[in-house]
Amino acid sequence: MPIPDTSRLCVHTATTRPWPLARAISGYRTAGVQGITVWRDALMPQGVAESARRLRDSGLQVVSLCRGGFFPARDPGERQLALDDNRRALDEAAELGAPLVVLVCGAVPGQPLSASRRQIADGIQAILPHARALGIRLGIEPLHPMYAADRSAVNTLGQARALCDALGSPQVGVVVDVYHCWWDPALETEIALLGAAGRLFAFHLCDWRVETRHLLTDRGLMGEGCIDLPRIRACMESAGFSGWNEVEIFSSERWALDQEVWLGQVVRAYHAHC
Amino acid sequence: MPIPDTSRLCVHTATTRPWPLARAISGYRTAGVQGITVWRDALMPQGVAESARRLRDSGLQVVSLCRGGFFPARDPGERQLALDDNRRALDEAAELGAPLVVLVCGAVPGQPLSASRRQIADGIQAILPHARALGIRLGIEPLHPMYAADRSAVNTLGQARALCDALGSPQVGVVVDVYHCWWDPALETEIALLGAAGRLFAFHLCDWRVETRHLLTDRGLMGEGCIDLPRIRACMESAGFSGWNEVEIFSSERWALDQEVWLGQVVRAYHAHC
Numbered sequence: 001m002p003i004p005d006t007s008r009l010c011v012h013t014a015t016t017r018p019w020p021l022a023r024a025i026s027g028y029r030t031a032g033v034q035g036i037t038v039w040r041d042a043l044m045p046q047g048v049a050e051s052a053r054r055l056r057d058s059g060l061q062v063v064s065l066c067r068g069g070f071f072p073a074r075d076p077g078e079r080q081l082a083l084d085d086n087r088r089a090l091d092e093a094a095e096l097g098a099p100l101v102v103l104v105c106g107a108v109p110g111q112p113l114s115a116s117r118r119q120i121a122d123g124i125q126a127i128l129p130h131a132r133a134l135g136i137r138l139g140i141e142p143l144h145p146m147y148a149a150d151r152s153a154v155n156t157l158g159q160a161r162a163l164c165d166a167l168g169s170p171q172v173g174v175v176v177d178v179y180h181c182w183w184d185p186a187l188e189t190e191i192a193l194l195g196a197a198g199r200l201f202a203f204h205l206c207d208w209r210v211e212t213r214h215l216l217t218d219r220g221l222m223g224e225g226c227i228d229l230p231r232i233r234a235c236m237e238s239a240g241f242s243g244w245n246e247v248e249i250f251s252s253e254r255w256a257l258d259q260e261v262w263l264g265q266v267v268r269a270y271h272a273h274c
Numbered sequence: 275m276p277i278p279d280t281s282r283l284c285v286h287t288a289t290t291r292p293w294p295l296a297r298a299i300s301g302y303r304t305a306g307v308q309g310i311t312v313w314r315d316a317l318m319p320q321g322v323a324e325s326a327r328r329l330r331d332s333g334l335q336v337v338s339l340c341r342g343g344f345f346p347a348r349d350p351g352e353r354q355l356a357l358d359d360n361r362r363a364l365d366e367a368a369e370l371g372a373p374l375v376v377l378v379c380g381a382v383p384g385q386p387l388s389a390s391r392r393q394i395a396d397g398i399q400a401i402l403p404h405a406r407a408l409g410i411r412l413g414i415e416p417l418h419p420m421y422a423a424d425r426s427a428v429n430t431l432g433q434a435r436a437l438c439d440a441l442g443s444p445q446v447g448v449v450v451d452v453y454h455c456w457w458d459p460a461l462e463t464e465i466a467l468l469g470a471a472g473r474l475f476a477f478h479l480c481d482w483r484v485e486t487r488h489l490l491t492d493r494g495l496m497g498e499g500c501i502d503l504p505r506i507r508a509c510m511e512s513a514g515f516s517g518w519n520e521v522e523i524f525s526s527e528r529w530a531l532d533q534e535v536w537l538g539q540v541v542r543a544y545h546a547h548c
Contacts, residue, residue, distance in 0.1 A: 109484040109500040113457065146420045148457035149484045149500045159459050183387065183422035185433050210383040210423045212489055226383040226423045 195239025
């Protein structure tokens with residue numbers, strides 16, 4: 001039996017949300033995970049500087065910081081606050097050694113999606129100089145259409161690609177999350193186009209459960225749902241993607257487990273189903 | 275104050291699910307509703323012939339029968355059963371005087387969406403001669419992508435339009451349900467294209483609640499969610515649609531109410547927000 005290859009396996013701190021950062025770091029190292037994507041809530045208790053020190057000492061590679069975005073707001077003052085916060089996220093990414101900030105673009109319930117989409121483009125445009133100065137990339141993550149009302153008005157890879165084209169910077173690309181995109185009839189075409197344009201910045205893995213019991217916190221472990229993960233991974237790699245396979249699973253059911261047991265299941269499922 | 279215009283208001287029996295058909299008929303008449311879309315479960319207790327008699331006597335116009343579809347299956351025998359059932363649905367529609375059968379196309383968890391899409395096209399093709407013989411139209415209803423795993427592999431208006439084009443029959447068109455399509459960046463373009471092609475067969479109304487608490491049975495009453503209903507209705511009418519405005523709300527919360535009170539709320543919300 002070949003030794004399982006964990007050289008491209010990254011886990012999001014949100015996958016093991018109950019663990020504080022230090023515990024996540026030691027748990028991931030013990031489990032053979034080599035990359036970590038840090039959610040900003042995991043930085044809070046000990047602050048960014050101490051988090052950065054621990055990550056540096058850990059030997060784990062920091063793959064990205066989650067998340068910036070949430071640009072739209074009805075009030076210009078609130079949009080300015082969002083820009084400030086996104087610039088802070090970029091500073092944090094730089095301090096942590098994360099080469100990428102993932103953008104969940106945002107939406108305002110009841111505001112026309114077209115308006116939110118304009119505000120998103122304006123917002124990314126506004127923070128681009130800061131990202132460029134720090135050498136941090138911005139990854140637009142289109143979110144499943146069931147989040148269009150309140151989390152992101154960017155809901156397909158095609159939209160995200162058009163947004164990248166409009167912004168016209170090599171600093172901006174797309175995060176492909178199987179949970180959000182697996183249903184898209186244009187999935188394979190869009191991945192190929194994004195690859196050809198050099199815009200495939202990250203790849204997030206989980207599964208879609210049937211039945212899904214909650215819109216936010218019932219994501220599936222790889223292999224227990226209906227997403228054809230090997231096919232999508234093959235698409236990504238055919239399109240030139242050679243980055244990390246990041247496991248990002250929001251699951252209240254799994255957050256209730258012993259997180260060491262849960263992480264073991266994640267690693268085994270990664271080997272078996274991705 | 276002008277007298278509210280109910281001349282194009284249709285209600286789905288599923289909106290008042292606790293009511294048997296006879297009670298729905300009398301309730302709709304009292305409330306001034308003039309069209310009814312009948313779900314097949316409402317036919318069961320008294321059978322199709324008795325249902326048809328009551329509908330004929332009611333003076334309500336039968337707008338459509340919900341639903342046919344669910345064509346995909348791994349097993350060819352099961353696909354044959356689906357065709358038989360769809361032909362029965364067409365017979366029932368003819369007997370009820372419903373000019374349209376709504377198709378929820380189906381999907382099989384874990385079967386590639388591309389395979390389900392082929393089986394859907396084959397299934398509609400197979401029942402088309404029967405639909406043509408009876409003079410009943412078939413309306414493909416693209417379902418929200420959150421139902422791609424198990425309810426429909428047709429998830430956008432663009433896909434539904436392409437399917438109509440492939441089938442090439444004026445008997446086949448599209449059902450636009452705001453719940454499924456409101457987020458689509460191509461919404462306006464697609465409605466215009468469908469209108470120009472003579473394929474806008476029906477229009478379903480409800481709203482998208484923020485937060486949505488259940489994937490299936492937490493649809494909102496018009497006006498309590500984030501969908502811009504007047505804009506979408508205007509799009510439909512600009513594209514030449516002059517049919518019914520059908521209220522279809524699956525809501526366990528509202529099914530628990532007195533259905534007469536609930537129907538009153540539906541009618542008032544229709545006048546206020548559509």
